[in-house]
Amino acid sequence: MLSSLPHPPLQNTAYKENDSVGLVTPLHIHFSQPLRLQSGEQLSAYDLVIETYGTLNAARDNAVLICHALNASHHVAGYHSTDASNLGWWDNMIGPGKPVDTNHFFVIGVNNLGSCFGSTGPMSIDPETAKPYGAKFPLMTVEDWVTSQACLADHFGITQFAAVMGGSLGGMQVLSWSLLYPERVRHCIIIASTSKLSTQNIAFNEVARRAIVTDPDFHGGDYQAHGTKPKRGLRIARMIGHITYQSDHGMAERFGRGLQHASTEKNGYRYSLDMEFAVEHYLRHQSDKFSDYFDANTYLRITRALDYFDPAKAYDNNLTLALAKTCANYLVISFSTDWRFPPTCSRTLVRALLENRRNVSYAEINAPHGHDAFLLADPRYHDIIRAYFSRIAKECDS
């Protein structure tokens, strides 16, 4: 789910010299070993695009992996030379002196396979055909992403991450890390996430997907070959996302029933099917932007990966049993008004971890911003992360 950023840049408004990682440059790393996927398919070779902040220490025990959610990327902090205004999506969280302090930690942001920001995905050229993969790009799962991220850790010679951290879909990857590679992660920071989507979540994902695949410009997923882009469908998908990542109360505070162009007569209404309320303008504007920069095949695949994630499934839906193999320490955080991934989901996860006698800290933040709260700089939220990472820093070699 995730992330209304980069758009409502509520706090990422200005680059501050003293507390940002500053200018960053993405790195492309090629992996020539095939990646076998859960679906049975495989990628014969692939690229991951990443960014790193801070310095890997000699013991290589201060690395922190940041996992992203639906529409974010490897660009987690700082800015690029090409666009100084486009701060990383978690710049308020990661940097020198910030909650995840790059004076102490070596932080890696990685773009997920199948995404559209540089890592191999549906828009990439299929070496077998010399054309974009398009509809042929295989379905990826949360577990597949984690497997590819483990190859990335190998590339850096990192045998164990100090922490793996993420919100929403990012949090699912964190949980999956501690299941697939229990010894390779000391601390799991799982924010605004869940061990499985609810029926309602799957249903919202399905509406978004139907909007995309029934857009006549979709062409069965091979729209690049047709020189089109299913922007109508992407807009609808994004609008649904925007509504469900925010709380009812938060939207009311921000837009209320305000009119976009109030008439001077007839009670202020223009009596029109065209844009009347301010929230309509907001939704159209955000969805237009999104349909420009995001890829439809990526949207389909990432929402499907969300649907599929369910580590308890192979254990007869017994999450406690599924988590028996874990051995990390956990910080779990939820937000009171998040109705896509509500606190009950986090509590279920915490309970299953405690039943396995894992070391778990849990915080439920009373915040008005719904699911998007995990991207915002709420001081109580950031203080908890800061305190937790201060403790982790003491475990690392200096």
Added chain:
Amino acid sequence: MLSSLPHPPLQNTAYKENDSVGLVTPLHIHFSQPLRLQSGEQLSAYDLVIETYGTLNAARDNAVLICHALNASHHVAGYHSTDASNLGWWDNMIGPGKPVDTNHFFVIGVNNLGSCFGSTGPMSIDPETAKPYGAKFPLMTVEDWVTSQACLADHFGITQFAAVMGGSLGGMQVLSWSLLYPERVRHCIIIASTSKLSTQNIAFNEVARRAIVTDPDFHGGDYQAHGTKPKRGLRIARMIGHITYQSDHGMAERFGRGLQHASTEKNGYRYSLDMEFAVEHYLRHQSDKFSDYFDANTYLRITRALDYFDPAKAYDNNLTLALAKTCANYLVISFSTDWRFPPTCSRTLVRALLENRRNVSYAEINAPHGHDAFLLADPRYHDIIRAYFSRIAKECDS
């Protein structure tokens, strides 16, 4: 909002000879007086299609008007000769011996102007052009519907309704009745409704509208002239509706994470973008049906009427002041898991009525079915309606 019926016919499964109004025949009533609309436009003449159940007594004081919500119609109870399986959308509520007992009351169901089930609407022939109105059909408001319903009351010589009753958008019409024609309604029964939509509600309506108007088959609303129908958009609109009229818990109970065609390998998943979960099948099936029988221009107009309704707007958002002119008695009912029109909306209305010293009964029903609960035969809910109408019956001439 409203009404997932006719589809999930949870209780309307079988016609029972002894407690149904039985065979009913719609009536078309022509009104040749122009109807001046809130938008400033007018309809020079129009038809309303209605059904009636029970008998109007000599004093004409036992009439009950049923107002419908988004996708319903005048067909409130009984069945038609053409399709005995298509019971009226509130057949569980209205009939001989039912909560609204047609042995005592003369009940009128009316299809709203601008709808697509027989009353004058976008699919009707515009007498000025001899072609369907299409995009030219004016925007209607809740108040416009009530004004046309008052003309219908005049037609029957009904000076005062014993009760006006409705759920969701129907409840808005009831509230509007008691504001526009305070002396013409003795009892207002307002169920799962609100005095204004929230920002989130408007936002969901807007997504549905955008899906429709950006469907290439929409042709600016004149799809009839082009021999098309924007079914893609209608499907998306309906899917969103279905999700939001149900509770998260209700969907989980009904579908869970069940698979439509479980594979025998790979954890049961087929790893496909096509239908995987049972809830996807349900949504597609329901939205296909809806796109066959519902009209897109009607959908746009009715959702806009929902957005606009806000009787407190002209009173500086002071609902108490806005309701000062009312003089009816009120029964207000909400459902605990209704997150489109949650109990807080009903409580706000009840408080404003009480501040005006109106006679108000309020019930908050603990029901798992979300907004759709108002269409279902929950015994506690029906018992309240039954008791209230028994009291009304005693006020009527026998």
